[in-house]
Amino acid sequence: MSTMRLPSGTYHENYTQDHAWWQTRFVWIRMIALFAILFIVFPYFAGGYELSVANRIGYTILCALGVQLLIGFAGQVTLGHIAFVAIGAYTSALFTLRVNEATPILKDLGLTYPISVILAMLVAGLWSMLFGLPSARVKGFYLIMTTMAAQFITVDFIITHYISRVGYRGVSFSLPPGTIRFGPWDIRTDLEQYFLMLILVILGILFVGNLMRTRIGRAWIAIRDNDIAAEVLGVNVVRYKLLAFFVAGALAGAAGSYANAVSFTVSPEQFGFGESLWLVGVVLIGGIGSNYGTVFGAIFLTLLTEMVQPTLKFILPDLALKTSYVKDMIFGLAIIVFLLLEPKGLAYRLQRLKDYVHLWPFSY
């Protein structure tokens, strides 16, 4: 990106170079090392527990990408994003189960799950767009309330009282092993889920990152910064807002179908209002308006809450039963402390650190 700070002596001679994601040799080496660690070193050494934590981080990143897109890039605050993840998860699960029963050919080819992912993205995106419709008329807190309404209407009403009752509960929504398949690739173990997660996360980040460099992304940023000014400049505000809701919903749909691949069951309890708030917390702690922020926030908050149980067991074993409450308290405190002391998030802190290293020893 052109905003990237380059070391002296690095010149761009054409646009391809100027638009490249990785512009210097150092960045290339760093990224290749990162990929090597992610794809080879970590899975080689990690046990089941580490992999499951990594999978949870990946799931959080996938969910939070859409939140980041809406809040950080398009400026539409959403407090009900997990509802669209739920829609994705249920679409994917129902489609996979029903189609596998009806057409064994698709099942044998292993195409059902990939198709269900695309379908889940579409359905979740359209559903999200439906709740984005009020954004044409309302904004600010009133819009926040409609996204909250999306949460309660979708999860607490439609999913709990209608969709969960399709067939017999428990039978309808647990995916037997062997249903989650990409062609010949059958996803069963933690390790396979991990690789699927990596692929989805990388695709998701690439997609959002590239989208932000197009006309659409610039329109979103204009709307975020001042939607009336954007309208004056000729941006079709309503259309781009709805598009933002659609894309964010589609990302949530992908996250939902990934959740199926990890847990093999779907239930409304996975998608409570608290989860939606948690995702906003991830984006805020990581840093608004940056894909790094999404990743950092997800890693930081997941590890933080993951550490609660062992620490509590170590310090106060009597309280081990109350872990979930302590987790809530820690999450609440983390948000408050970060917003008070580090309102720009972890991504900004990293940027400052980089600047410091670049300029060392002369800080000017």
Place this chain on the structure above:
Amino acid sequence: MEFFLQLVITGIMVGSIYALVALGWTLIYKSSGVLNLSMGELTLTGAYVSLTFYQWGLPFPIALLFTLIVGLVLGLVVERVFLRPLIGESVLTVIMVTVGISFFLRGALGFIWGTDTLVFTPPVFPSQPVQIGPIVIGQVYIWSFIAAIVLLLIFVGFFKYTRWGLAMQATADDEMAALSIGISAKFVYAMAWAIAFMAAGVGGALLGNINGVNVSVGHLGLLVLPAVVMGGLNSVPGAIVGGLIVGLLQNFAGGYLDNLTIAGISIIPGGAKEMFPFFAMTIALLFKPYGLFGWQRIERV
């Protein structure tokens, strides 16, 4: 018809409690522009605190008074520690701090009191229902209604006739002008949070008397949000009307929509009661984007 009247009466009585909590919410918004999402947990806190005082053997009015004092202190502390450093920050930041407060409170309350439903024992209000014409109402509702109305009147009187109340109104109307005539904005913010906490605390105590105290009281406290949005964010009468509307909508949805079956097919299996205020709010916003009594903001670039 009797069923309808029954729903109307119950709706208004529960709605008056929502109105009380909604009033506290609007107050914060009007005076300091903070959109508070922790109202549900504040209500829950009030319910637990009053229950604990009551369990210690204090008579209920005294327990309520102590709840007010706890609310006052908590409100002042929260405003001073968490909200004051955020004056001038973006809306989302402030909202998320209140979300952080709500998570913290939820965790702390669960940590202290667990998840089991606690009830006021012995019951505060006699369980014998009262018959008014064809309508039967539990005494709990009537007393809660009276308490809520009395408190609403006290609050409204406070705004209209006391020095502090007038200072708060002035700040809400035009902060710069208020500052220039010597009103301390900090004091007004602190007062607003203290009053909101007190209102939520009393609302929680009353709601806890109706259904027992558990996490669902916090969910009821969340219903305040559709109330203030439908009433218009920056209007005190709007908050009261909105609270009553939400109480009515909720009872109508519970009475007529839940378990609705047409021709033997179950159209709505359940859950309408909790969801309907939010649904109605979304629809209402499409037609009246600033609520019933809210100020329409004209924006310039």
